[in-house]
Amino acid sequence: MTSSLFPWNVHGAARAGRPPLSPADWPEKEKPLLEACQQLARATGVPQILSLAWPFPGLNPLAALAQELSLLPLQHFPSYCYFAHTVQGERVQVLGWGSLRRADLAGEKRFQVARDFVQALQPHVHTAPAPSSPQERLLCFCRFGFAPHSGGGAALVLPRWQLLQVQGEVTVARLNLEIGPDSDLAALAGQIATFFAHMQRLAQAPLPAWRPQPPLEVALAEEALLARIEKALQVIWAGSLEKVVLAEAVDLALPSPPAIPSLLAYLEAHHPDCSVFAFASESKGDFPPQVFLGASPERLLSVWQGRVQIDALAGSVARGSTGPQDCRLAEELLRSPKNRREHQWVVRSIQEALGWLGMDPWISPQPRLRRLAHIQHLQTVIEAELPDHVHLFDLLAQLHPTAAVGGYPQQAALQWLAQLEPFDRASYAAPLGWVDLQGNGELVVGIRSALIEGKRARLYAGAGIVADSKPEQEVAEIRLKLHALVQALALRPPDPLGP
Structure with missing residues (x-):
């Protein structure tokens, strides 16, 4: 110690x-x-x-x-x-x-x-x-x-x-x-x-502020994305997979390098139920630092004094513009066979990973709603005791990637992702957070995220594909998930000489 x-x-x-x-x-x-x-x-x-x-x-x-x-x-x-x-x-x-x-x-x-x-x-x-x-x-x-x-x-x-x-x-x-x-x-x-x-x-420094700007235009390569989803469905229908999570990367040219603290302050204010993060690499020579940031709703792993908590998060729908519409969409999500099936593969993948380490988890019997600013998810909370001989990073090695970001079965899904996705995910959908020297830690999944380098930004989002997925609906879900970072990247710090 x-x-x-x-x-x-x-x-x-x-x-x-x-x-x-x-x-x-x-x-x-x-x-x-x-x-x-x-x-x-x-x-x-x-x-x-x-x-x-x-x-x-x-x-x-x-x-x-x-x-x-x-x-x-x-x-x-x-x-x-x-x-x-x-x-x-x-x-x-x-x-x-x-x-x-x-x-x-x-x-x-x-x-x-x-x-x-x-x-x-x-x-x-x-x-x-x-x-x-x-x-x-x-x-x-x-x-x-x-x-x-x-x-x-x-x-x-x-x-x-x-x-x-x-x-x-x-x-x-x-x-x-x-x-x-x-x-x-x-x-x-x-x-x-x-x-x-x-x-x-x-201690005398002021809090970062921001001012809104017109929204940025995001151009999805929709035809290529639909083709990848169709290919994933063919693999699932052939029996090779139960689920695969396809991601999309969208590159944006920004008018100027974003003010990272202002962007984080905005995410904190508008997504208080998420984990807000930024990991910046050391800059080298004339190259600007790379900053990977986002607002993740998904806790991958929390360990405190041997007690483990994991969130299974999968199955999504938009928020409604009115109270009744919001409740109707939530009810549809809870009753949706497709979303329940997609969610259950995530729960199963986590349960199996814990079982391989000799852990007997407690799993909530029914998923609940996880409501965020623009989207709502199905969530199942999983808890367990960490065996004395198992370190947090040993557990992480078994968990990652869960079926929420990879697919099921895990190894088959990863092999297909290597063929289906034409880009490196980098830290998108990967574990990130903090650990202490006593084996405690808090790690989230790096989703709803972007990699920023100067005036360039790469935004990431994904969707889980199962046998009854509808390609157009999956594309719409990816657009929805991009919204938080697109909105944040449109911000600018206030002019110090202006009002």
Whole structure:
């Protein structure tokens, strides 16, 4: 487990009215912490990581991201990760900036690489003060590719610093420092003071805003898409598959590079029931950073203290423009044999994956409605206990891809997708989120998403094809799923000189 070099509770002190630590506290506090880590590094021959946390009232993760990005040229962007989701009714926003440690997640052994990275890191991380809640832990951010050799920069990252805010309360800023046998402790102490002062400045940053623009035109290659759906139906009718999820990628030319924090703030405001995310690669030379972002309604895997929760999400219909119409569409979705069949393959694929690991899941007997801003889905909640010998990434390796994004049977569906889809999915429909060093984590499926690079954007959406699918209806569903990102990409930050 990560160790705590002294017990001081960040949120506990703030809520109890005690003053938080300030730079004046650190000359006497930091030296023994740094020295203790260096002694361990010398004794073990392994660099140690000291993770320090402070509360900062008024510091908002998205405002901090906007301020950081405004200060840097495109050629010098570090990697960053933003993830916002709801845990037990509380909205959690977390920002990770830079990369202190990183593992590339490509190849057939990518889930094993991720597990080994976390487990090798865990004994050498020391937190001060001790976290007072699950959400205050030091986190690593992960983004996988859909397939083992997908592009898009799949990686697991321990950030240089992290901001975490729960339900709009005091943000906890965490600085991660690597201390080797020969590290200059005075220089590291200087980094601490610089970081503290920088966070105080970021606490004054305003929240990102946006102004609406005319909607962007999205041109689906409808004829080619219909042909792929027809081919998928022929494969299903021939008995090779029960279900396959076909995706479409739409490329957009934007008038200017979008303001990522404003786009995320818009998604947060308009899709509060979704997990909003952005994973940005480090920019290299004259190339702008790639940012994979979106608002996903689908939690793939939540693990906390050995308790697992998984969402099966499949079967879709639009929201109605009036209350009665909305209820009618919802009732049709719940009664639809096609959508129930499509949904059941997802539940079955998850149940089988858990069974292969010796897990006996609890599955809700009937799907319920998952209502979002423009679309509603069938959802089944699945819960289980994680065996002691099974790591979160072992479970993820069995789950991904579920029949919600791949098909059923899994391997046959993946083989057909490789032939049917003329593009690399990259991180579309892949697992992404955060994990801590104790084996807990929150991962969603990277759907309702886009890959942005400068003034270019690639939007992704998909639809599940089963024996009684109607091709024109599947194309309409893909159009509907593209709506959230098309609408968001039309936004522009407000003119600072204008009204």
